[in-house]
Amino acid sequence: MNNWTTTAHRTLEGxxxxxxxxxxxxxxxxxxxxxxxxxxxxxxxxxxxxxVVTHDDVQRIVRxxxxxxxxxxxxxxxxxxxxxxKKLPPLSTELVMVFGIxxxxxxxxxELATHLCAGTFFDPLPTWMHVLLAAAVSAANWLAWREVRxxxxxxxxxxxLGNAVACGVSLFYTALYLPMMFFAVIGIFYFGLGLLxxxxxxxxxxxxxxxxxxxxxxxxSGKPGLRGWGWAMAGSLALLLGLALPASLTxxxxxxxxxxxxxxxxxxxxxxxxxxxxxxxLMECYGRGDRLWIxxxxxxxxxxxxxxKAYYRVTGKPFNSVAPxxxxxxxxxRDLFGEFDWDQGLGGETVAGQVRGLSLAQSRxxxxxxxxxxxxxxxxxxxxxxxxxxxxxxxxxxxxxxxxGVVSRLTLWVNGEEREAAFAGRxxxxxxxxKVAVQQRRDPVLVTTTGPDRVLVQCFxxxxxxxxxxxxxxxxxxxLVENSNHAALKLPRVIERNFGVASxxxxxxxxxxPEPASVxxxxxxxxxxxxxxxxxxxxxxDAVLGSVDVAMRFAISPRLQTVRxxxxxxxxxxxxxxxxxxxxxxxLSRIAIVLDGSEDMNEFFPSVARAxxxxxxxxxxxxxLAQDGVRQIYSSEWRSSERVSEIxxxxxxxxxxxxxxxxxxxxxxxxxxxxxxxxxIHGPQPVVLSGLESLRQRLEWRAGRDGPLILDLATRSGPxxxxxxxxxxxxxxxxxxxxxxxGDLERLFAIWSGRRQEYRLARAVDREAAAGKASxxxxxxxxxLWAAERVRALTKSRQxxxxxxxxxxxxxxxxxxxxxxxxxxxxxxxxxxxxxEAASVPTVPEPGTWILLMLGLAALAFKWRKRK
Amino acid sequence: xxxxxDNWIVQVRKGVLELCILRALENQERYGYELVKTLxxxxxxxLTEGTLxxxxxxxxxxxxxxxxxxxxxxxPARKYYALTKEGRRTLADMNDFxxxxxxxxxxxxKLPSL
Numbered sequence: 001m002n003n004w005t006t007t008a009h010r011t012l013e014g015x016x017x018x019x020x021x022x023x024x025x026x027x028x029x030x031x032x033x034x035x036x037x038x039x040x041x042x043x044x045x046x047x048x049x050x051x052v053v054t055h056d057d058v059q060r061i062v063r064x065x066x067x068x069x070x071x072x073x074x075x076x077x078x079x080x081x082x083x084x085x086k087k088l089p090p091l092s093t094e095l096v097m098v099f100g101i102x103x104x105x106x107x108x109x110x111e112l113a114t115h116l117c118a119g120t121f122f123d124p125l126p127t128w129m130h131v132l133l134a135a136a137v138s139a140a141n142w143l144a145w146r147e148v149r150x151x152x153x154x155x156x157x158x159x160x161l162g163n164a165v166a167c168g169v170s171l172f173y174t175a176l177y178l179p180m181m182f183f184a185v186i187g188i189f190y191f192g193l194g195l196l197x198x199x200x201x202x203x204x205x206x207x208x209x210x211x212x213x214x215x216x217x218x219x220x221s222g223k224p225g226l227r228g229w230g231w232a233m234a235g236s237l238a239l240l241l242g243l244a245l246p247a248s249l250t251x252x253x254x255x256x257x258x259x260x261x262x263x264x265x266x267x268x269x270x271x272x273x274x275x276x277x278x279x280x281x282l283m284e285c286y287g288r289g290d291r292l293w294i295x296x297x298x299x300x301x302x303x304x305x306x307x308x309k310a311y312y313r314v315t316g317k318p319f320n321s322v323a324p325x326x327x328x329x330x331x332x333x334r335d336l337f338g339e340f341d342w343d344q345g346l347g348g349e350t351v352a353g354q355v356r357g358l359s360l361a362q363s364r365x366x367x368x369x370x371x372x373x374x375x376x377x378x379x380x381x382x383x384x385x386x387x388x389x390x391x392x393x394x395x396x397x398x399x400x401x402x403x404x405g406v407v408s409r410l411t412l413w414v415n416g417e418e419r420e421a422a423f424a425g426r427x428x429x430x431x432x433x434x435k436v437a438v439q440q441r442r443d444p445v446l447v448t449t450t451g452p453d454r455v456l457v458q459c460f461x462x463x464x465x466x467x468x469x470x471x472x473x474x475x476x477x478x479x480l481v482e483n484s485n486h487a488a489l490k491l492p493r494v495i496e497r498n499f500g501v502a503s504x505x506x507x508x509x510x511x512x513x514p515e516p517a518s519v520x521x522x523x524x525x526x527x528x529x530x531x532x533x534x535x536x537x538x539x540x541x542d543a544v545l546g547s548v549d550v551a552m553r554f555a556i557s558p559r560l561q562t563v564r565x566x567x568x569x570x571x572x573x574x575x576x577x578x579x580x581x582x583x584x585x586x587x588l589s590r591i592a593i594v595l596d597g598s599e600d601m602n603e604f605f606p607s608v609a610r611a612x613x614x615x616x617x618x619x620x621x622x623x624x625l626a627q628d629g630v631r632q633i634y635s636s637e638w639r640s641s642e643r644v645s646e647i648x649x650x651x652x653x654x655x656x657x658x659x660x661x662x663x664x665x666x667x668x669x670x671x672x673x674x675x676x677x678x679x680x681i682h683g684p685q686p687v688v689l690s691g692l693e694s695l696r697q698r699l700e701w702r703a704g705r706d707g708p709l710i711l712d713l714a715t716r717s718g719p720x721x722x723x724x725x726x727x728x729x730x731x732x733x734x735x736x737x738x739x740x741x742x743g744d745l746e747r748l749f750a751i752w753s754g755r756r757q758e759y760r761l762a763r764a765v766d767r768e769a770a771a772g773k774a775s776x777x778x779x780x781x782x783x784x785l786w787a788a789e790r791v792r793a794l795t796k797s798r799q800x801x802x803x804x805x806x807x808x809x810x811x812x813x814x815x816x817x818x819x820x821x822x823x824x825x826x827x828x829x830x831x832x833x834x835x836x837e838a839a840s841v842p843t844v845p846e847p848g849t850w851i852l853l854m855l856g857l858a859a860l861a862f863k864w865r866k867r868k
Numbered sequence: 869x870x871x872x873x874d875n876w877i878v879q880v881r882k883g884v885l886e887l888c889i890l891r892a893l894e895n896q897e898r899y900g901y902e903l904v905k906t907l908x909x910x911x912x913x914x915l916t917e918g919t920l921x922x923x924x925x926x927x928x929x930x931x932x933x934x935x936x937x938x939x940x941x942x943x944p945a946r947k948y949y950a951l952t953k954e955g956r957r958t959l960a961d962m963n964d965f966x967x968x969x970x971x972x973x974x975x976x977x978k979l980p981s982l
Binding site for chain 2: 019022023028029032033036037039040042043044046047064065225
């Protein structure tokens with residue numbers, strides 16, 4: 001290693017600088033020649049083995065190198081200082097600092113804080129790896145910027161490769177933002193805004209400029225050439241493309257999942273299950289696809305409906321059971337742009353996705369249960385709260401009523417006053433609701449059915465910034481007689497909602513019954529302080545209320561055998577008689593069982609398998625599995641050594657499945673013989689994956705007793721779009737869930753086998769009216785339950801006008817009627833509706849009870865005064 | 869020597885310098901320092917490093933030679949030069965041309981007198 005004196009350095013640099021000027025005009029690369037000459041001088045010095053290299057040594061060498069016209073002492077231009085920073089055009093370095101370093105940093109920070117681009121166009125930073133790579137551009141540019149301002153020296157490899165990564169990443173983002181750049185430029189010219197979308201191209205230009213500077217500097221150093229730039233840039237591009245690959249493939253497979261070819265669609269779903277990105281899928285479900293290019297330049301738009309079906313088939317969950325994909329961004333500046341958070345289901349007939357800011361603030365049940373008369377009545381008060389900053393919200397919920405229950409009252413609080421509903425035809429009340437709610441944005445609430453034992457409740461508008469809306473649902477339901485000693489009571493519950501529920505959320509419940517309950521829900525206390533009354537009250541966790549197998553049980557009174565109620569709404573004052581009947585023995589020829597092959601069923605297959613040991617032996621048995629198509633897995637006609645319980649026990653559910661094809665095949669088989677029955681065991685069916693017309697046609701042609709009985713057994717609480725859409729046919733009979741799945745199936749198979757008696761409460765008009773009126777002391781709820789049954793029967797026999805009249809008269813929400821509360825009398829008049837009289841609605845306690853109480857109190861007061 | 873002859877020599881040297889470089893690289897790649905020493909030993913050529921390096925750079929820019937750096941244990945890194953395919957073709961053309969030119973000039977004194 002030689003030691004160079006400062007003057008030796010100056011001499012060499014002066015020589016090289018002059019040589020640069022000389023060769024720059026002769027077609028050679030001046031930087032290269034200078035580097036070569038420097039290397040040559042160093043080789044000469046090394047060959048001479050000089051311990052100290054002086055000015056004279058350098059002079060000697062350079063004189064030998066060649067005569068240079070300007071190489072005379074005294075005529076030299078001032079030589080560059082060895083430690084002086086190389087002179088770069090000052091504007092370039094400042095521009096690089098502003099546009100290549102600071103602007104990208106600001107852009108990344110802004111996007112991370114607001115998610116403006118993610119919420120509006122596409123998400124440029126979907127993962128932390130993207131954030132890291134984007135930040136690396138600024139970091140690499142900054143390091144390179146520092147380097148080129150330093151004196152000539154060899155550029156480290158890592159800096160050179162860092163520049164390559166910066167170029168690769170900024171090239172990727174430049175291509176991504178290309179469609180927006182045009183608008184950004186216009187925005188800058190006209191509005192002075194729009195610089196951020198230009199950050200990638202600015203960063204790319206800076207990185208390329210820095211690359212040139214680094215290269216020149218390194219050449220001047222005379223060190224071996226820098227290598228690997230191309231590979232590093234290609235690697236960073238490949239990494240980003242690799243990160244984008246799951247999203248692209250996911251979208252490709254979503255599109256293919258809608259193919260007409262079942263093989264292609266199933267293959268796409270299989271790929272999505274294995275390789276697809278769930279978050280991208282969810283984003284597509286909410287209509288937030290990253291398809292900016294397609295949006296701008298045409299092509300196929302994101303198909304939210306297809307994505308929702310695919311999401312269900314892949315995950316087994318309905319898309320709206322998961323928070324919208326941008327909810328994680330709510331903390332920061334995302335709220336500034338809350339107006340982008342639209343409610344796609346406003347005023348519609350489906351619950352749709354959850355909306356931001358809306359929650360259930362309070363829930364209160366007040367109820368009466370009469371095991372001696374076989375009915376229960378609940379008033380469910382729900383208060384919704386909207387914490388969104390500026391958007392009004394509509395609360396929508398699908399509520400599962402107790403089996404054969406019916407909504408018999410609907411109230412809305414308007415400015416603190418209670419307003420009762422008008423009951424009328426389904427289309428009429430919906431039209432009134434949409435007119436008042438969606439167009440006039442006033443205060444209505446609507447309840448319509450969405451299938452057997454299900455209603456859709458919707459109310460709008462709930463004002464923003466903590467505004468609330470309070471409604472009350474009155475629900476009349478029969479008790480389910482399990483055996484000669486007990487009847488079960490199911491509580492209504494929300495099975496699908498577009499609002500949030502705090503965790504843990506508790507519903508306040510107060511239920512009164514004349515007799516103590518034998519089984520009550522967890523968290524409730526039993527109060528027997530009042531003679532002849534049992535109060536059951538407390539707080540019920542939302543999870544308990546929402547579980548499918550929860551029921552309270554009451555002892556049956558002997559009075560239940562026959563009770564009579566006066567029908568005050570009939571023209572002739574008819575009496576409705578209710579009798580407890582024992583079901584006649586069931587003779588089935590065929591039992592078809594359809595098993596939902598969804599992932600959700602995994603925990604239930606063992607219970608089903610165990611219960612199948614008790615399936616009646618005599619009828620023919622066929623079992624179908626709905627899993628990526630349909631497959632018959634068992635037939636009693638097959639000579640199989642494996643028992644049905646063994647086969648079912650081995651099943652594994654996957655994703656969410658389309659049960660309709662399996663229902664069709666099983667129905668065909670069950671309908672081929674008289675007295676066939678079909679048992680459908682399934683999880684939630686939040687998405688209809690295939691057309692229902694084939695099934696509807698069969699059910700219409702073979703309605704009622706002509707066709708096989710279809711028993712619908714839900715393993716878990718959740719929406720069922722199939723029964724919703726076929727609800728008016730009344731073709732499905734829900735098998736009530738009173739305990740665990742195994743127990744409920746055993747109960748069913750025991751009834752089919754004749755090992756167990758079935759009980760039911762039958763209601764009819766008492767033809768012997770004179771004899772009945774005297775004893776018609778039972779509650780009007782029995783009349784409502786009879787009317788609801790009658791409406792169903794009339795609807796089934798296509799006497800819709802008659803059924804509608806009956807539903808309106810008895811103030812019931814049925815498959816053909818609904819209830820709506822409007823804000824003003826003028827709105828009712830404009831819609832051709834009449835709200836019900838306040839005195840005609842059911843209450844808790846019942847009016848009769850109030851009168852008795854008042855009479856009792858009056859008697860006590862009279863007695864007390866008399867004693868005085 | 870006369871000034872005329874000196875100028876003529878300069879012209880001739882200038883004309884054959886590129887050819888000499890390409891010929892020096894025809895059979896093996898050489899690093900710059902070595903190349904200079906090799907060419908400097910050619911009598912009459914009187915090539916200096918200050919002339920050689922710009923020429924090498926020009927030839928590289930023209931795609932006739934390629935260059936690569938290699939670390940050396942004996943001092944600074946060495947820059948090796950080699951002929952490219954294009955360089956070989958050009959060298960062949962130049963050789964042909966020079967041969968023909970030589971033959972032509974030599975044949976001039978054999979011409980019969982007028």
